[in-house]
Amino acid sequence: MKALTWHGRSDVRCENVPEPTIVDPTDAIVRITSTAICGSDLHLYDGFNPFMEAGDILGHEPMGIVEEVGSAVKRIKKGDRVVIPFTISCGACWFCQATLYSLCDTTNRNSEVARKTMGHTTAGLFGYSHLTGGYAGGQAQYLRVPYADVGPLVIDSDLPDEQVLFLSDIFPTGWMAAENAEIAPGDTVAVWGCGPVGQFCIQSAWMMGAGRVIAIDNVPERLAMAEKHGRAETINFKEVGVYDRLMEMTGGRGPDRCIDAVGAEAHSTGSLDALYDKAKTMLMQETDRPHVLREAIMCCRPGGTISVPGVYLGVGDKIPLGAFMNKGLTMKTGQTHVPRYHEQLLRRVESGEIDPSFVITHTVGIDQGPDMYKTFRDKEDGCIKVVLKPWD
Numbered sequence: 001m002k003a004l005t006w007h008g009r010s011d012v013r014c015e016n017v018p019e020p021t022i023v024d025p026t027d028a029i030v031r032i033t034s035t036a037i038c039g040s041d042l043h044l045y046d047g048f049n050p051f052m053e054a055g056d057i058l059g060h061e062p063m064g065i066v067e068e069v070g071s072a073v074k075r076i077k078k079g080d081r082v083v084i085p086f087t088i089s090c091g092a093c094w095f096c097q098a099t100l101y102s103l104c105d106t107t108n109r110n111s112e113v114a115r116k117t118m119g120h121t122t123a124g125l126f127g128y129s130h131l132t133g134g135y136a137g138g139q140a141q142y143l144r145v146p147y148a149d150v151g152p153l154v155i156d157s158d159l160p161d162e163q164v165l166f167l168s169d170i171f172p173t174g175w176m177a178a179e180n181a182e183i184a185p186g187d188t189v190a191v192w193g194c195g196p197v198g199q200f201c202i203q204s205a206w207m208m209g210a211g212r213v214i215a216i217d218n219v220p221e222r223l224a225m226a227e228k229h230g231r232a233e234t235i236n237f238k239e240v241g242v243y244d245r246l247m248e249m250t251g252g253r254g255p256d257r258c259i260d261a262v263g264a265e266a267h268s269t270g271s272l273d274a275l276y277d278k279a280k281t282m283l284m285q286e287t288d289r290p291h292v293l294r295e296a297i298m299c300c301r302p303g304g305t306i307s308v309p310g311v312y313l314g315v316g317d318k319i320p321l322g323a324f325m326n327k328g329l330t331m332k333t334g335q336t337h338v339p340r341y342h343e344q345l346l347r348r349v350e351s352g353e354i355d356p357s358f359v360i361t362h363t364v365g366i367d368q369g370p371d372m373y374k375t376f377r378d379k380e381d382g383c384i385k386v387v388l389k390p391w392d
């Protein structure tokens with residue numbers, strides 16, 4: 001079958017690889033009809049994750065038709081149309097029982113490595129390195145889905161793939177980020193990053209009763225989407241100082257809730273901390289560039305909340321802990337507990353409250369996947385979200 005495989009920094013290939021088979025009785029094999037490229041994949045593409053191996057199959061936002069199920073699978077059957085969460089969860093451990101699905105402590109096959117680097121293991125993830133289990137990903141014609149009775153969301157309606165695909169990741173991610181931000185009705189919410197995740201943070205913030213949403217980025221078409229589709233006020237961080245502008249817009253108080261939808265690869269406009277990150281990461285003394293996290297802590301109003309859906313991978317320096325502590329801020333973060341949210345969000349799509357397909361700018365066959373990684377990373381051709389069709 002065809003699949004997108006990782007071969008090093010900026011090197012993704014479309015290759016012929018063996019088709020997956022049922023390994024455990026709780027597995028299913030899904031024939032993938034649509035699959036997307038996520039901002040999280042860019043951290044792998046940019047070589048930020050040392051736990052990738054040449055030939056690893058990428059992708060964690062897939063959906064398709066169940067082709068085969070193992071003997072123990074009861075909830076889904078051959079022919080079902082399913083959206084697959086990016087998290088692999090067992091459904092039975094203490095964390096799954098508490099609906100902390102991305103923290104499942106039984107699905108990471110390399111849990112010892114995770115324990116050494118993070119103190120604990122977290123869940124296995126599709127297509128996301130050997131630190132999270134080394135599972136083959138969903139940018140492929142077929143995917144093996146472990147614990148198939150737990151994750152997959154069955155789609156009974158005839159909504160097109162494009163409207164339900166993002167229930168695998170970025171819509172629940174934006175939703176959980178807004179929930180983690182603890183938005184009270186009327187709050188001013190600032191969202192750093194107008195990529196696909198930021199766009200769903202904006203949508204979710206409104207659905208949770210925000211009074212005002214301010215979105216920050218420097219890519220014109222992403223800011224335009226935040227304004228037009230997201231009804232957000234915007235700040236271009238290349239044109240104005242974010243702190244000064246946010247204080248001006250909020251009468252000096254600062255936003256109540258700040259969402260970092262950027263993560264480890266933040267860009268900046270030559271601020272001192274950015275130069276420091278550049279030097280430190282080049283010397284391999286820091287893995288992440290936490291510029292946005294620092295800025296959010298400085299901008300957030302005292303007593304406010306910082307929500308971090310943006311992915312960080314290792315260690316970052318010069319986080320202003322003094323400001324964080326003395327301003328009495330709260331921080332919440334995490335990989336999304338997708339199955340906690342996907343059903344209720346599907347209902348919102350079915351009712352017409354939201355049509356998640358608004359973020360899609362490119363739909364291509366899987367052969368064009370390698371080019372699309374570059375186009376998406378470099379924000380060329382107005383690219384905001386790519387959907388791949390593995391069988392076209």
Ligand SMILES: NC(=O)c1ccc[n+]([C@@H]2O[C@H](COP(=O)([O-])OP(=O)(O)OC[C@H]3O[C@@H](n4cnc5c(N)ncnc54)[C@H](O)[C@@H]3O)[C@@H](O)[C@H]2O)c1
Nearest residue numbers: 039040193195196197217262263266267309310311335336
């Ligand atoms: N927590 C989760 O479960 C989860 C799920 C999906 C994605 N993510 C993460 O969310 C983040 C965003 O994902 P995406 O798909 O939208 O990625 P993306 O790369 O398309 O978007 C990131 C955006 O941040 C902007 N940006 C860069 N520096 C900035 C700065 N200093 N200030 C404001 N904006 C800045 C970029 O221009 C870009 O538009 C990534 O870190 C991704 O790994 C997390």
Ligand SMILES: [Zn+2]
Nearest residue numbers: 038039040169
């Ligand atoms: Zn993702």
Ligand SMILES: [Zn+2]
Nearest residue numbers: 090093096104
């Ligand atoms: Zn579990």
